[in-house]
Amino acid sequence: MKVLVAVKRVVDFNVRVRVKSDGSGVDIDNVKMSMNPFDESAIEEALRMREAGIASEVIAVSIGGTKSQETLRTALAMGADRAIHLESTDPVEPLGVAKLLTKIVEQESPEVVILGKQAIDDDSNQTGQMLAALLDWPQGSFASKAVFDGNNLSLTRETDSGLETLSITLPAVITTDLRLNEPRYPKLPDIMKARKKPIDTHDAASMGVDIAPRLTVLNVTEPPAREPGIKVANAAELIDKLKNETGVI
Amino acid sequence: MSILVVAEHDNASLNPSTLNTISAAAQIGGEIDLLVAGLDASAVVDAAKAVNGISKVISANHEALGDGLAENIAWLVKGLAKDYSHILVSASNFGKNFMPRVAAMLDMMQISDITEVVADDTFVRPIYAGNALQTVQSSDAIKLITVRTTAFDQIPDNGGSAEVIDTEVDEAFGRIQFVSRDVTESERPDLASAKIVISGGRGVGSKEDFALIEQLAEKLNAAVGASRAAVDAGYAPNDYQVGQTGKVVAPDLYIAVGISGAIQHLAGMKESKVIVAINKDEDAPIFNVADYGIVADLFDVVPELIEAL
Numbered sequence: 001m002k003v004l005v006a007v008k009r010v011v012d013f014n015v016r017v018r019v020k021s022d023g024s025g026v027d028i029d030n031v032k033m034s035m036n037p038f039d040e041s042a043i044e045e046a047l048r049m050r051e052a053g054i055a056s057e058v059i060a061v062s063i064g065g066t067k068s069q070e071t072l073r074t075a076l077a078m079g080a081d082r083a084i085h086l087e088s089t090d091p092v093e094p095l096g097v098a099k100l101l102t103k104i105v106e107q108e109s110p111e112v113v114i115l116g117k118q119a120i121d122d123d124s125n126q127t128g129q130m131l132a133a134l135l136d137w138p139q140g141s142f143a144s145k146a147v148f149d150g151n152n153l154s155l156t157r158e159t160d161s162g163l164e165t166l167s168i169t170l171p172a173v174i175t176t177d178l179r180l181n182e183p184r185y186p187k188l189p190d191i192m193k194a195r196k197k198p199i200d201t202h203d204a205a206s207m208g209v210d211i212a213p214r215l216t217v218l219n220v221t222e223p224p225a226r227e228p229g230i231k232v233a234n235a236a237e238l239i240d241k242l243k244n245e246t247g248v249i
Numbered sequence: 250m251s252i253l254v255v256a257e258h259d260n261a262s263l264n265p266s267t268l269n270t271i272s273a274a275a276q277i278g279g280e281i282d283l284l285v286a287g288l289d290a291s292a293v294v295d296a297a298k299a300v301n302g303i304s305k306v307i308s309a310n311h312e313a314l315g316d317g318l319a320e321n322i323a324w325l326v327k328g329l330a331k332d333y334s335h336i337l338v339s340a341s342n343f344g345k346n347f348m349p350r351v352a353a354m355l356d357m358m359q360i361s362d363i364t365e366v367v368a369d370d371t372f373v374r375p376i377y378a379g380n381a382l383q384t385v386q387s388s389d390a391i392k393l394i395t396v397r398t399t400a401f402d403q404i405p406d407n408g409g410s411a412e413v414i415d416t417e418v419d420e421a422f423g424r425i426q427f428v429s430r431d432v433t434e435s436e437r438p439d440l441a442s443a444k445i446v447i448s449g450g451r452g453v454g455s456k457e458d459f460a461l462i463e464q465l466a467e468k469l470n471a472a473v474g475a476s477r478a479a480v481d482a483g484y485a486p487n488d489y490q491v492g493q494t495g496k497v498v499a500p501d502l503y504i505a506v507g508i509s510g511a512i513q514h515l516a517g518m519k520e521s522k523v524i525v526a527i528n529k530d531e532d533a534p535i536f537n538v539a540d541y542g543i544v545a546d547l548f549d550v551v552p553e554l555i556e557a558l
């Protein structure tokens with residue numbers, strides 16, 4: 001079976017972004033960009049499926065500006081077989097991304113699509129669930145374990161009270177938690193090889209779906225900063241402060 | 250304007266986060282209906298009727314709804330949607346799981362994790378791990394919203410007398426089955442709503458030593474949390490994780506023990522009223538948000554605290 005993996009190029013998780021002074025957004029010029037960490041887990045899982053003989057081909061897809069191709073190169077260097085880039089200079093909302101991905105699913109007929117549970121820039125946590133609904137497929141979201149057996153997927157997902165296990169009939173959408181696996185680092189020869197692997201590029205606007213944004217960003221502001229605190233010497237002093245200064249205990 | 254709030258519950262009791270979400274709905278304004286979708290959840294329906302400010306409780310009782318499967322809940326909510334201008338649910342694991350499905354079926358964009366209602370179509374939500382706040386205006390006919398419950402007070406759970414309307418459910422989604430649940434057993438209060446939270450990080454060093462965090466929590470009748478690093482290392486279960494990609498908490502008191510204070514962790518706790526940090530590295534970024542910091546070995550300070558409390 002084919003496995004499709006959606007990978008997004010985002011500001012690296014180590015970067016602390018700055019809000020632009022005119023309130024129009026965050027300043028992402030000249031900051032380090034990386035593959036969304038959850039999407040690394042998504043690629044890794046697909047590669048393990050191929051290595052286990054479950055998947056025949058791993059296809060990475062990314063939607064975004066020209067530089068999304070760098071993220072696709074990373075996916076290829078990790079081991080994806082080929083890549084699809086849907087180019088859009090304007091940001092595409094999760095609903096639009098999900099619609100574009102349905103088009104790729106129509107063309108490629110994968111039996112499993114793996115996405116990250118959340119893109120760490122917009123923190124939406126929507127796209128995988130939306131894609132599953134549009135395809136009328138079941139979803140295994142926030143996955144920490146996926147076991148395939150023929151047409152059946154036994155999926156363990158993280159919940160607010162622990163874990164739950166679902167039995168899913170393929171085709172299905174999976175969204176990853178980081179605990180699903182430990183993504184590999186591409187090695188230098190693989191990075192070289194990845195340069196020769198194909199990236200199939202299309203204009204996102206030509207895919208025949210409405211990707212116009214539904215949300216207008218009116219402004220972006222800096223959250224209020226906390227007042228600086230103090231250091232206390234020991235446990236006794238801390239208890240005194242908590243009891244007598246703040247009354248929280 | 251008519252608003253539907255989807256109740257979170259375990260078929261036995263109403264999750265208190267629902268009361269925070271109803272208060273966000275009340276800020277939007279208009280009639281509020283509460284949907285209780287479950288199996289044999291009559292106790293939840295009774296609790297829902299009594300909640301202040303609810304016009305109708307819509308009760309859907311079906312086997313397919315008993316385990317909270319997103320496919321089935323989303324289908325039900327989509328069927329009810331046309332009567333409402335807004336549909337809200339807590340931005341919990343439950344809400345995040347099914348609401349985007351509703352949105353996609355209706356061809357509308359969800360607004361995730363709102364922290365403020367500006368107008369009936371305009372909301373504030375954190376992005377980039379809470380390092381920026383985005384104000385967005387929706388052009389969709391129905392606003393589908395998940396609510397960051399820590400940003401809203403709870404509406405009183407009494408004083409209401411809503412009428413109950415039963416709704417029918419069609420067939421279940423065939424290609425997914427609930428198999429089992431592995432719930433973390435804990436004597437401690439619920440992490441999401443506790444007044445005091447004690448969280449342990451990688452500095453705690455092992456699963457065995459994490460008992461120290463539990464002991465301190467017991468003294469203060471606190472809930473226990475953890476950093477992602479502590480969960481990944483197996484010191485604590487996944488549902489303890491606080492942060493950008495775990496739970497968001499805002500208790501009266503948050504004590505971070507052996508946690509460095511990465512932005513992803515701060516995203517989940519920096520709205521707490523009082524923050525205490527215990528860390529042996531005086532340059533740890535957690536001290537930038539702490540009201541009270543102790544630079545010391547946690548294995549000295551935590552036993553002292555347990556002893557003195």
Ligand SMILES: Cc1cc2nc3c(=O)[nH]c(=O)nc-3n(C[C@H](O)[C@H](O)[C@H](O)COP(=O)(O)OP(=O)(O)OC[C@H]3O[C@@H](n4cnc5c(N)ncnc54)[C@H](O)[C@@H]3O)c2cc1C
Nearest residue numbers: 450451452476477478492493494507508509513514529547
């Ligand atoms: C996509 C993504 C999402 C993430 N989401 C989250 C999230 O939701 N929540 C989260 O917490 N993290 C999250 N992280 C991880 C985050 O970036 C940090 O790696 C993590 O928070 C670090 O955990 P920590 O502070 O426990 O460990 P460390 O950073 O290793 O810090 C341990 C601290 O303990 C101190 N220490 C050690 N020994 C002692 C001692 N004996 N006494 C006192 N102090 C001691 C050290 O000085 C150090 O400051 C995420 C990361 C990524 C990439």
Ligand SMILES: Nc1ncnc2c1ncn2[C@@H]1O[C@H](COP(=O)(O)O)[C@@H](O)[C@H]1O
Nearest residue numbers: 006007063115116118119124125126127
């Ligand atoms: N522009 C994009 N290109 C490729 N994949 C994306 C894009 N946006 C979102 N995704 C996928 O959807 C997941 C969840 O994103 P979000 O719903 O925005 O939090 C990400 O982890 C990706 O797998």
